[in-house]
Amino acid sequence: xxxxxxxxxxxxxxxxxxxxxxxxxxxxxxxxxxxxxxxxxxxxxxxxxxxxxxxxxxxxxxxxxxxxxxxxxxxxxxxxxxxxxxxxxxxxxxxxxxxxxxxxxxxxxxxxxxxxxxxxxxxxxxxxxxxxxxxxxxxxxxxxxxxxxxxxxxxxxxxxxxxxxxxxxxxxxxxxxxxxxxxxxxxxxxxxxxxxxxxxxxxxxxxxxxxxxxxxxxxxxxxxxxxxxxxxxxxxxxxxxxxxxxxxxxxxxxxxxxxxxxxxxxxxxxxxxxxxxxxxxxxxxxxxxxxxxxxxxxxxxxxxxxxxxxxxxxxxxxxxxxxxxxxxxxxxxxxxxxxxxxxxxxxxxxxxxxxxxxxxxxxxxxxxxxxxxxxxxxxxxxxxxxxxxxxxxxxxxxxxxxxxxxxxxxxxxxxxxxxxxxxxxxxxxxxxxxx
Ligand code: UGA
Numbered sequence: 185x186x187x188x189x190x191x192x193x194x195x196x197x198x199x200x201x202x203x204x205x206x207x208x209x210x211x212x213x214x215x216x217x218x219x220x221x222x223x224x225x226x227x228x229x230x231x232x233x234x235x236x237x238x239x240x241x242x243x244x245x246x247x248x249x250x251x252x253x254x255x256x257x258x259x260x261x262x263x264x265x266x267x268x269x270x271x272x273x274x275x276x277x278x279x280x281x282x283x284x285x286x287x288x289x290x291x292x293x294x295x296x297x298x299x300x301x302x303x304x305x306x307x308x309x310x311x312x313x314x315x316x317x318x319x320x321x322x323x324x325x326x327x328x329x330x331x332x333x334x335x336x337x338x339x340x341x342x343x344x345x346x347x348x349x350x351x352x353x354x355x356x357x358x359x360x361x362x363x364x365x366x367x368x369x370x371x372x373x374x375x376x377x378x379x380x381x382x383x384x385x386x387x388x389x390x391x392x393x394x395x396x397x398x399x400x401x402x403x404x405x406x407x408x409x410x411x412x413x414x415x416x417x418x419x420x421x422x423x424x425x426x427x428x429x430x431x432x433x434x435x436x437x438x439x440x441x442x443x444x445x446x447x448x449x450x451x452x453x454x455x456x457x458x459x460x461x462x463x464x465x466x467x468x469x470x471x472x473x474x475x476x477x478x479x480x481x482x483x484x485x486x487x488x489x490x491x492x493x494x495x496x497x498x499x500x501x502x503x504x505x506x507x508x509x510x511x512x513x514x515x516x517x518x519x520x521x522x523x524x525x526x527x528x529x530x531x532x533x534x535x536x537x538x539x540x541x542x543x544x545x546x547x548x549x550x551x552x553x554x555x556x557x558x559x560x561x562x563x564x565x566x567x568x569x570x571x572x573x574x575x576x577x578x579x580x581x582x583x584x585x586x587x588x589x590x591x592x593x594x595x596x597x598x599x600x601x602x603x604x605x606x607x608x609x610x611x612x613x614x615x616x617x618x619x
Pocket of ligand 1: 306331332333334335336388391395428429430431432433434435436437438439440441444500501502511
């Protein structure tokens with residue numbers, strides 16, 4: 185059993201802390217925010233993440249998990265210090281590393297010799313070297329151990345990791361960090377510090393590129409009478425491509441892909457490389473948002489002024505309440521700019537600035553001239569479409585996630601544009617508007 189200190193009680197920090205605790209380690213979470221600290225110490229998660237609360241509760245009950253402030257943290261007893269701090273994007277696309285620097289500056293003089301400091305936050309390549317310089321302790325090793333956790337499935341992603349990446353100069357420090365993960369079946373990949381940092385960015389940028397590509401192929405399907413689910417089935421059955429991350433959508437978002445792709449692009453430029461592919465990936469994502477709005481506009485007879493659009497879904501994907509860089513918000517901003525009124529519903533998001541949020545999916549549709557599905561919540565898939573058709577002012581659905589059964593919707597009297605499928609039923613015109 186080792187004392188693992190986790191600095192930062194956000195998605196990554198708490199998942200890391202609760203999972204290490206589950207693996208048998210003693211863990212101290214160091215969190216700045218008192219409200220967050222009191223929630224965690226009572227065994228509740230300050231945000232929605234399936235499975236996390238059960239592990240937190242178990243850790244606290246077993247007295248293996250505790251929470252401290254940066255002032256009271258037991259730095260001197262920590263054998264490992266995991267840095268799990270946010271690295272948000274600055275206006276120029278670069279990552280704001282100030283929280284990391286601050287945490288290292290506080291910990292540096294207090295740590296005991298032999299402690300391993302582990303950088304888990306997603307950071308530009310070269311950050312660990314800067315942290316090492318700031319630490320200025322030759323008796324302390326600094327290791328990069330990037331996270332690959334998907335929100336909504338973070339605990340399972342940690343405990344069933346396909347690989348644990350450890351970037352280290354010091355083989356002994358790498359082995360000690362690897363030993364913390366004993367009990368996890370994924371293979372340990374030891375690399376240089378720089379490779380580990382860049383690998384994390386490369387994974388996210390590659391996945392974002394895969395999605396931009398799929399969304400572009402979906403556009404071609406719509407224009408050519410092909411069906412994206414058939415095309416991706418063929419693509420995904422090629423083991424060189426793989427079946428995951430081939431679901432088309434309104435565009436990609438979340439707290440990671442947009443910020444990390446902007447950061448990688450910024451770092452590439454600074455290093456002297458014009459990363460045109462990544463630039464195109466980001467531009468194609470904006471094009472996806474624009475296309476969704478064009479579709480909605482078409483379905484409203486070509487003009488959104490004075491129209492009301494019902495939006496199903498605000499979270500950036502199903503399984504989370506997170507709306508950071510949500511595609512839904514990008515689409516809503518464009519709808520507002522085009523003069524439409526928006527009434528939204530999301531099962532996990534009840535309030536959001538600048539958006540009218542309805543009580544349920546049906547209330548959102550009352551009097552709407554179009555409905556658009558932007559998050560793939562299962563309850564939307566099984567909604568009573570007859571009821572939806574009854575209360576809308578015009579019976580049009582723009583389904584960007586491809587979860588609405590077109591036959592069922594057609595039977596209910598709705599016209600559906602489903603992502604990556606040729607539109608059936610003709611473009612609705614103004615005469616289909618009932619009020
Ligand atoms: C992403 C990565 O998947 C994680 O491996 C990584 O650790 C994490 O970022 C991070 O850097 O911390 P996450 O942001 O939770 O995880 O979200 P994803 O599940 O990757 O989804 C990102 C976006 O892609 C969402 O808007 C989602 O709806 C979209 N998506 C994903 C699709 O449109 N289609 C798909 O097939 C998959």
